[in-house]
Amino acid sequence: MFSYQNRPRLQYSLLVGLDTRNPTTKRNQHLSFLRILFALLAIVAYCSSAPLARAIDIGTTTSYHNHRFEYWGTSLAWWGNEVGGQSNAQGREDLVDIFFDPNNGLGMNFLRYNIGAGSNPDTSIQNITRPGAKMDGWVPDQPTDFSDTSTWQWDWNADATQRLILDMAIDHGVSNVEAFANSAPWWLTRNLQSNGISGGGSNLSTARNDEFAHYMLEVVDHFETNLGIHFETLAPMNEPGSGFWNGNSNQEGMGVPAGFYQDRLIKEFGSEIANRGTNIKLVGLEETSTDQSADSWNNGSLTNTAKSYLSQVNTHSYGFNGASLPSDSQNLFNAVSPDGLKIYATEYGTGQGATRLARQINNDIRYLDAAGWTYWQAIEDNNGSGWGLALSNFNGNNPRFDVQDQYFAFKQYSAFIRPGSEIIELANQDDITAAYDPRTGITNVVVNNEGGDNTSQQYSFDVLDRQVLSTRLIRTTDEDNSLRTDAYAALGPATASNNNVSFDAVGNAVTSVVIYHRPNLVENPSLDLGSSNNGTKVIAGWQAEGNALFANVEDNSGDGSGSALMLTNSVGNTGRISQSGIGDADVDLTGVAYQLSLDVQFANEDSAHYDADTYLALEFYGADDETLASISLQDSETEIDPAFAVKRDGFESSVDGSDPNDTVYRTYLSGRFVAPEGTRFVRPVIRFDGVESGSNNVVNLDNVRLQEVHPEATARVWNAEGSGDWSGDDNWTNHAKVDNNAWAYFGNAIDQASTVTIASTTYAQGVTFFSDHEYQLQGSGQLTTGHPTESSAIDARMGSHRISVDTSLVGSVDVQVLPGASLVFDGGLDLNGHDLTKLGAGLLDLSVGFEMGSGQINSYTTLEALIAIGSDAVLDGDFQLLLAPGQTLELGDTFELLSYNSLSDTFDNLFLPSLADGLAWDIDYGASLLMVEIVNATSEGDFDGDGNVDGVDFLYWQQHGLSASELTEWQDNYGSMAPQPSSAVVPEPSTFVLCFFAITIPLSLATLRNQPTQKSLRKVN
Incomplete structure (x- = not known):
């Protein structure tokens, strides 16, 4: 970073550059007036601009961390x-x-x-x-x-x-x-x-x-x-x-x-x-x-x-x-x-x-x-x-x-710079604080310039180890506590090229650049109108409903592309802008957390007082992107208000936020909303209602971002920077709510793989893992988890982690493993007759000592198995297959339930969703996978399962040595055909379980598929 003292030296070198020719030469004597003028103008322009910046390196991985905040x-x-x-x-x-x-x-x-x-x-x-x-x-x-x-x-x-x-x-x-x-x-x-x-x-x-x-x-x-x-x-x-x-x-x-x-x-x-x-x-x-x-x-x-x-x-x-x-x-x-x-x-x-x-x-x-x-x-x-x-x-x-x-x-x-952020080491930069937050995937760089109002310093940062996908520039200018027009003002994006970010830090101000490293999931975040006219209801990626529209009158993205308008200026108005669902019908988003952020201009000035209710919301949907996965839309929305106490001289702020002269764009965030069980699609929504008198002004929106985040810890947090004993109180930071300390949170305190020793019987209502480095719970004791009447969860949000201590349930537990994470139980897990519900699109490995004790596994449909079991697993319980809200089942659908290297047992019962007439479930305990497939329902005598009782079935009877009674079945049903199937619409999780029926009738013949070693295959309609 160059200081202002560098300027005279650089000016001198430029002037010498103009004077390198011999002044006695004829060519130099006739140096044109225009060239001199242009050179002087260039010097003046340079002198009046922010000093040039040497790029400062920023790294976010462990080797660059100074300490955890x-x-x-x-x-x-x-x-x-x-x-x-x-x-x-x-x-x-x-x-x-x-x-x-x-x-x-x-x-x-x-x-x-x-x-x-x-x-x-x-x-x-x-x-x-x-x-x-x-x-x-x-x-x-x-x-x-x-x-x-x-x-x-x-x-x-x-x-x-x-x-x-x-x-x-x-x-x-x-x-x-x-x-x-x-x-x-x-x-x-x-x-x-x-x-x-x-x-x-x-x-x-x-x-x-x-x-x-x-x-x-x-x-x-x-x-x-x-x-x-x-x-x-x-x-x-x-x-x-x-x-x-x-x-x-x-x-x-x-x-x-x-x-x-x-x-x-x-x-x-x-x-x-x-x-x-x-x-x-x-x-x-x-x-x-x-x-x-x-x-x-x-x-x-x-x-x-x-x-x-x-x-x-x-x-x-x-x-x-x-x-x-x-x-x-x-x-x-x-x-x-x-x-x-x-x-x-x-x-x-x-x-x-x-x-x-x-x-x-x-x-x-x-x-x-x-x-x-x-x-x-x-x-x-x-x-x-x-x-x-x-x-x-x-x-x-x-x-x-x-x-x-x-x-x-x-x-x-x-x-x-939220709790759990890592402060980044920056040598010789007293005016800068930089931090990386692993929960949000954000690097925040805050620059304090105590120079005068007319000074400015250019800063440039090279991010060494993560992609720069987008930025926000936010500034607060000291205004002697008289005005707030430049308090926490959103200035649009910084200048970014590849992994370099640069901006001017003006004098007498604090400037932050927010650097996002995770993808923005919305299409057209700058609300670019493209070829559409002002007032349109549809632009690329976005739809407006009610008293909302798109225009280019108050752009804040720096390119004049456009913005959205909420017409909060008339009594009774209501409106929203939104995108269609983001996701995939076959990918379970359960447990993934999202946060919506954007720049908002409330245009709240003079007598035009904002009096509406504006919300940043996320809507979670099932497999059809139409059926809600959440119970209530209100569960995942955040109301935003104009900045408190933004005022002009002579006006005193009030508690309802209706303060004059809040006329600049400011950045607002939604809550961190976790996708509920069965989610396949998430939809960003900005909406308003509740206009009581009309403010004669509108709310402008720009620079929308939706990204994956992780919730902040609301539990007892492991604070040791490495391995330690679970029973050591100094290894934990307890939550202010006593009840929350029944939950254990293993976060990013460690900077290497670490073990947590459990030497006696230890209870935790829930356990969360959030670290790129592996946690391993091990020891001669026992971990008990679950609760008879309250929710309980073991949640692997980031990284690969192991529970290598004997674990036993005392109540039903959700085991949630997010995409990219994995959780291994290799010390034994006993359900003790309780339910284990597998959530999320990450792998749960029950590799050693898994027992059910008449318990039950519940799991949503997946194309690839996300539960693995060991060869010693005792499957003395049931398995229930769940459907996402709005999910339909069709002929040929195939789902993997379990993976294994070998298997010595089968479930007592498989509870599968009901199907339309003419369809049946085919259950296959294969060499390495338990799979189910939707096939045509078979009649007696249909030995090959193709839906028809014909000569091929007779040959099958001959070749496989079936019984005389089965030949009689073929003779009685020869020529019959299964009805043509139709798709089966399965109710939402709250109601479809009532429609399940027990799978209790064993098949009377062996299919062409592998048989289990102890319990018979079942094909059910």
């Missing part, structure tokens, strides 16, 4: 207390949406929950008046005997307001919660105040550390046991060495000086956690700056014993109490990394706009290797500080809020 978050202190208590429920819901919605909000998945210290009821001693900052204590009154904890009077109804926001955030996708304290309970402190002591020193006697630990862990256990909320980490200190907490603070705070005091507190908490067996990780030191955190860590009085109790290091990143410059952060990383601990940036806030926030995010991710990054209060009181990502009047009602430039700068990172 885990979360974006915020602290609930104290806005959770304030907003949770406001009377405007809709405003509260909207705020939670814009912070935690993973599709079109910030997608925060981490929260710091403040366990309050309470306040001395004597306001002459302590009086906290900061809005929201006066927190409930869980033991509000001073106990008569501190040391006898059985006498403490607990208020388990405390902190209802903050808990409300916590619950809502978890429902919106927060997966990880940390409990932290600003102070010990007020009655434990030296001066009976929870806002510090004069001088800012220690306000907690070391003799009271054990009572403080008991207080915190009792609250933690209460949330786990009674509220169903798991705290993954516990931080008992917050900016402990800052000196801020001098007893006059307008908020809770407690000094714990570095060295001896911090050492004693950490060891007391660590010991208490170990003694109680609480499943929580102790973290620290939470100092104000990275410089101060390094000093406290290196303090000689902080013993190795205390450090051994910490599972990670948390630091704040402010520029006071030391500093948080890149060099400071590098020093902290160098100090901590020998102990093998990750660092998390757990607090930073600024009122200085988008680029200042982006600078700190870049620094922390680059120099701390921050595995998570947390903003201070996501919303703050509108008191002039401007620190919140959003601002509101904390007045108990709070009907309105404004989002700041910082909000949109945060979104430049969090929208596409």
Whole structure:
């Protein structure tokens, strides 16, 4: 990357180039005026353009990874207390949406929950008046005997307001919660105040550390046991060495000086956690700056014993109490990394706009290797500080809020650098953060240019190991929090050629390029009108219905090709654009997840306020691309709204999103929708309805993309970077919802094939594998899975994985293997009389020790067998063949049910779909495949199965030594013919099972096909 200092040198070389000829020569004396002019114009043009860029290499595979990123978050202190208590429920819901919605909000998945210290009821001693900052204590009154904890009077109804926001955030996708304290309970402190002591020193006697630990862990256990909320980490200190907490603070705070005091507190908490067996990780030191955190860590009085109790290091990143410059952060990383601990940036806030926030995010991710990054209060009181990502009047009602430039700068990172993304190593690029997300197949590159408004820097990136299939360019410009016309603006695609991507990063702005490596499944994503006229209803790949059409008036793809219009400008209007189904009638898409994204211009300005409901939807269909696979269309749609708080001077934003001057294109995403059971086709749909008054404006759409993705984890996640023991709590990150931790998720934490040891009986309601590297579950124990009444699944989404431990079902289980993935059970699998339903188009290999115990396998029709069994399989159960919704069966259809190298057993029963008159199933246990084929129904005496009883059947009788009674059957039926068949339409899965009939009548003769060794073939109508 060239700097601006390169320009004079290049200008000089160009001028010398014009002056290389001898000025005394006749030719040079007559150098034309026009040539000089053109040369000067070229120089001027170069000087006024962005500096030329040397391409920066980006790799996405393991060797290019710096570290794995885990979360974006915020602290609930104290806005959770304030907003949770406001009377405007809709405003509260909207705020939670814009912070935690993973599709079109910030997608925060981490929260710091403040366990309050309470306040001395004597306001002459302590009086906290900061809005929201006066927190409930869980033991509000001073106990008569501190040391006898059985006498403490607990208020388990405390902190209802903050808990409300916590619950809502978890429902919106927060997966990880940390409990932290600003102070010990007020009655434990030296001066009976929870806002510090004069001088800012220690306000907690070391003799009271054990009572403080008991207080915190009792609250933690209460949330786990009674509220169903798991705290993954516990931080008992917050900016402990800052000196801020001098007893006059307008908020809770407690000094714990570095060295001896911090050492004693950490060891007391660590010991208490170990003694109680609480499943929580102790973290620290939470100092104000990275410089101060390094000093406290290196303090000689902080013993190795205390450090051994910490599972990670948390630091704040402010520029006071030391500093948080890149060099400071590098020093902290160098100090901590020998102990093998990750660092998390757990607090930073600024009122200085988008680029200042982006600078700190870049620094922390680059120099701390921050595995998570947390903003201070996501919303703050509108008191002039401007620190919140959003601002509101904390007045108990709070009907309105404004989002700041910082909000949109945060979104430049969090929208596409999602949990589980791999931060890519970029040498000497302090202004750039790049990450690859294996779940979405997206590389996101964020560039922060803190130069002036009229500066611009050109960037060029060579992607080394993946295809560049398309791009999006998104930019937020610092506008002093007065306008939002260039906040998170979608600028169309970047310049891409082969695997090179280039763009200009303008000054005073944060620019992201989103690079897609997976195919776009839609046809004509730029909505090119071709030769069609404005207002047409049909263009290549797309159809418009109702009050929707295609035109070229607001193109955002950079080529003037066209866009779609939703006519939301008249009361009662409704419309949609869509494509026909994408898929194949013979390919099972069950379990595949998709996400729809596009650029939307709500054209919401002045008095023209958008008041419709617009949805990004996916419709899933069966084999005929007409019969729905899902129960409800509403299950797979996402409503989108104009950007909150986009405004012009003099207008205050409102909670319903009807804000003026949202007139630029912005990028919106649907949810990640998983194709339901039996899906064969997916159809992208953008629709609107609900126009109440008409806005006199329309909604424009462009740059549509549909691609395969994978859902984010909603389970207990394996976080070890290699092999480990299942029973080791430190190998897991638990989900904030206690119930979700019955499910195990093995994701992309590992960078090599790894084994997970199971040494005892271990239960998991479900297991998911998502990694290019192989996981192998092995050991002398047993894995039990399933649930008597709830859903249960073993899901292989990516890669090849093995379950090499004895596995037994305690309830019915779906085993889902997606295309390209495989799952092997080679330690034994016993159905124990339960159902195993095979889903997805990947291979399930039951190669060793498979037993059914009178259970049943259910599987959809496939042209190639997707279930393999070993020669020792005991098929003491049934097999049911399922049809996709809308699937029809015809003469000659052939389906492979199982593959094997050899077979010593057959199923008790094969349950096959009913057929039309004149058709029958022919079952073939072949040498390596169990197959079924639809044939003409046979009559008695039709020994060759061709539908006719004729002389050929007599020859068959002679050659195969059939019985005299079978000859009588031939004689009685000679000359008969089977009726001509017609196609059999099979009902959807919800009803066709009622039409199945048991296959119980054995054939009375051997067919020309192979016979099984133990149980007879059956041919059924």
